Amino acid sequence: MSDPLFDVKNRVVVVTGGLGQLGRQYTHTLVERGARVAVVDLLMPADAVAAKLGDLAESPQVMFMPADITRRDSLESALAQIVARWETPFGLINNAALDSPPNAPAEETGPFENYPAESWDKVMEVNAKGTFLCCQVFGGAMAQAGRGSIINVSSIYGVVSPDQRIYEFRAPFFKPVAYSASKSALFNLTRYLATYWAAKNVRVNTLVLAGVFNNQDERFLAGYNTRMPMGRMADESDYNGAIVFLLSEASRYMTGSTVTIDGGWTAW
Numbered sequence: 001m002s003d004p005l006f007d008v009k010n011r012v013v014v015v016t017g018g019l020g021q022l023g024r025q026y027t028h029t030l031v032e033r034g035a036r037v038a039v040v041d042l043l044m045p046a047d048a049v050a051a052k053l054g055d056l057a058e059s060p061q062v063m064f065m066p067a068d069i070t071r072r073d074s075l076e077s078a079l080a081q082i083v084a085r086w087e088t089p090f091g092l093i094n095n096a097a098l099d100s101p102p103n104a105p106a107e108e109t110g111p112f113e114n115y116p117a118e119s120w121d122k123v124m125e126v127n128a129k130g131t132f133l134c135c136q137v138f139g140g141a142m143a144q145a146g147r148g149s150i151i152n153v154s155s156i157y158g159v160v161s162p163d164q165r166i167y168e169f170r171a172p173f174f175k176p177v178a179y180s181a182s183k184s185a186l187f188n189l190t191r192y193l194a195t196y197w198a199a200k201n202v203r204v205n206t207l208v209l210a211g212v213f214n215n216q217d218e219r220f221l222a223g224y225n226t227r228m229p230m231g232r233m234a235d236e237s238d239y240n241g242a243i244v245f246l247l248s249e250a251s252r253y254m255t256g257s258t259v260t261i262d263g264g265w266t267a268w
């Protein structure tokens with residue numbers, strides 16, 4: 001039996017970066033609950049998309065919309081196709097982002113003093129500007145329709161500084177600055193839009209996440225898990241409840257606010 005408080009049935013939700021580790025989880029959990037999901041991600045070969053989506057690839061509740069979130073024209077074309085097939089989205093999960101992967105070039109993970117300005121621009125371009133553009137295009141349409149919920153996905157590293165001590169085993173390695181700065185920018189984008197669109201019934205909130213287990217190096221895990229009050233990294237399904245909460249009536253009086261699901265990381 002579905003619970004009306006947490007009902008997302010038929011809601012059209014845009015998940016940016018929907019082919020990534022967490023985007024796929026959100027898509028699964030929403031589809032299971034009867035929502036329709038527009039997976040927005042970079043253009044890639046059809047077999048790669050199918051492999052990432054797995055059984056979701058055939059679902060009539062899922063459409064894959066190739067788009068680059070840093071390009072407004074690309075997002076406008078995605079919106080037009082979503083509206084033509086379904087309707088104006090109710091939900092937007094601003095989930096697409098760049099981070100520096102463990103195999104990033106040495107200058108990106110070296111001392112702050114030498115962090116390349118081009119890397120700063122690249123990360124800001126996707127994580128901050130891309131989120132802003134998605135809010136303009138999808139959020140603008142939601143405001144016109146007079147309803148909706150936007151989730152801006154931030155990180156513990158947008159709230160507190162990375163604890164560089166847990167990366168010491170890889171020295172010389174520093175968790176780079178741009179990701180943190182870009183994820184902090186989202187907090188006030190959220191507040192700005194929450195007040196700007198409150199009368200239009202579009203709610204905007206930030207979701208703060210901690211690191212997700214993805215077969216990381218044992219030495220990293222040892223340091224990370226010791227620093228983490230709950231003693232483990234997140235499972236990739238740990239955030240699904242927050243997504244359903246924020247896209248359903250259960251959170252109807254919540255806007256401009258933050259949901260933090262971080263195993264206690266920011267409590268210490």
Ligand SMILES: NC(=O)c1ccc[n+]([C@@H]2O[C@H](COP(=O)([O-])OP(=O)(O)OC[C@H]3O[C@@H](n4cnc5c(N)ncnc54)[C@H](O)[C@@H]3O)[C@@H](O)[C@H]2O)c1
Nearest residue numbers: 017019020021022041042068069095096097155210211212
């Ligand atoms: N995984 C974690 O440990 C973790 C921790 C805290 C916060 N987060 C946040 O959660 C979100 C998802 O993380 P993830 O681990 O699933 O990431 P991921 O790297 O697995 O997926 C990101 C997706 O975004 C897409 N993308 C990148 N640039 C794009 C662009 N310009 N236009 C459209 N799509 C683009 C990529 O193709 C990819 O499919 C991110 O915002 C991330 O910062 C993740």
